[in-house]
């Protein structure tokens with residue numbers, strides 16, 4: 223039995239269709255990433271998975287429980303970190319944890335072992351109000367609060383947005399440890415480097431799942447020769463490459479531009495750009511990153 227199944231989920235807010243025919247199967251113990259730009263429908267999907275929103279169409283089951291009929295039972299097995307800061311800023315670290323534990327009829331001391339690894343990192347600040355914690359510590363506290371009732375499924379909506387890179391890396395290491403304990407985790411992220419750490423990822427755009435696969439599978443599926451190019455001047459280069467016959471797409475990517483072109487056209491492109499007066503031309507074939515794949519799928 224899969225930990226999570228969605229069948230043909232659709233949801234509208236008035237005229238806005240936030241989700242369209244979303245079907246997913248997530249096995250137990252998987253770390254599943256949902257990648258999508260602002261407004262793609264990530265939070266809507268997560269609200270439905272956590273029984274906080276009933277979809278217009280479609281069905282959801284968690285561990286075989288139906289999200290509408292069995293919502294009470296589901297709430298016991300799900301831990302949820304909503305996108306925005308979900309803690310009580312006026313309560314201390316310890317009080318927040320006590321509160322979330324008491325909602326589920328347990329206590330911090332009873333379930334402390336479940337969060338031990340993470341809690342030791344914020345315990346020195348246990349008397350500090352949550353509002354006064356750093357971004358990374360707030361996220362750790364929110365994760366502790368989501369874990370305190372021993373959920374078997376964790377739903378994390380952009381858990382690392384706005385968190386510094388070191389804390390982000392630490393946070394993902396924690397998620398990988400939780401997954402090793404058999405917890406099923408679904409996390410959304412706008413950071414492509416985090417997508418690589420998932421067992422599988424789904425690209426979501428305008429409420430539609432564009433593609434679902436392992437990070438390696440997504441990269442292997444790219445299926446076109448991809449190149450990185452730099453030259454002087456960089457800015458005009460973008461249009462110059464785009465206009466060259468046979469170039470399917472060219473976009474700025476960090477320090478260079480990435481583009482796709484059949485391998486036998488590369489020498490012709492080089493000659494063409496040199497004739498146009500571009501200097502210091504550096505051009506090499508590269509392996510696509512997950513971000514390249516996302517850009518390709520969301521533009522096609």
Ligand SMILES: Nc1ncnc2c1ncn2[C@@H]1O[C@H](COP(=O)(O)OP(=O)(O)OP(=O)(O)O)[C@@H](O)[C@H]1O
Nearest residue numbers: 235238240258259260261262263264265266267305
């Ligand atoms: N309560 C609401 N009322 C009306 N429209 C909404 C509501 N919530 C979301 N939407 C719209 O539905 C679409 C999907 O929103 P959703 O919040 O699910 O996306 P998201 O991927 O979580 O975006 P973000 O990255 O900005 O958090 C967007 O167009 C959004 O404006």
Ligand SMILES: [Mg+2]
Nearest residue numbers: 264265266305
């Ligand atoms: Mg959101």
